[in-house]
Amino acid sequence: MDLLKIEEVAKRTGLTKRAIRYYEDFGLISAPERTQGGIRLYSEENIEKINKILLVKEVLGFSLAELQQYMEFQSLIEQQKSEYRTSEDREARKLKLFEISQVLHKEKMMIDMKIKRMEQFKEELTETEKRVQKALDQLQE
Template sequence: MDNFKIDDVAKECGLTKRTIRYYEEIGLLSAPDRSDGGTRLYTRDHIDQLKQIVNARDVLGFTLQEIQDFVSISNRLAQRHQEYLHTEDVEQKRQDLQDIERIVARQLEIIDQKLAKIADIRQATEVRYQSVQDALNKLNE
């Protein structure tokens, strides 16, 4: 497994080193292993996790608290998925899938709530835009 230094991770994720350390400090990012000299050694999983955080923050406009909730849900999902993969018991697989279904449904709820807020903001902006267009048209008559 490849290890990456914080400079490389920061470049790839478009974050500052300080932000990465902060995300680690508040529990958004799992702590990386360290070299004998104390240098943080990040994995591809850390990079993928940071990219998910950046997308939740930038694309969906999540607050840090919402990101923490979303990451927590994602971690539970990954755990349940591993349990599902490692059991042969059909009833246990059914239970695992039902749990996974609930977890994914919760993620969808969070995203839908954010999208509804975005739609409200867009509609209000659209009304403002139309008012400006109407005023311009009146001036041009």
């Protein structure tokens, strides 16, 4: 497995080295391996996680705190899925599925709240646009 220095990760993700370190400090990504000299070494898995964070941030417009919560939900889901797969007890598997369902519901609620705020903002812009158009129409007369 090839490990990459922070400069290469920055090139591949489009983030600055400072932003990558900040994501690590904020807990969005786990601390990478380090050389004896303290140089950070990132795996492909680290890069995939950073790219997923960037996608969620771009598409959903999440703040860093919302991203942190979303990534915690994702981690919890992965843990529950792993426990589900390794359990042979029917009731334990049922419980894991229920727990996954609850986390997914929370994630969907976060997204629904974000969509609602975006719709409200869009409505405000539409009303402003109507007022501007009305003023333009009046000036045309």
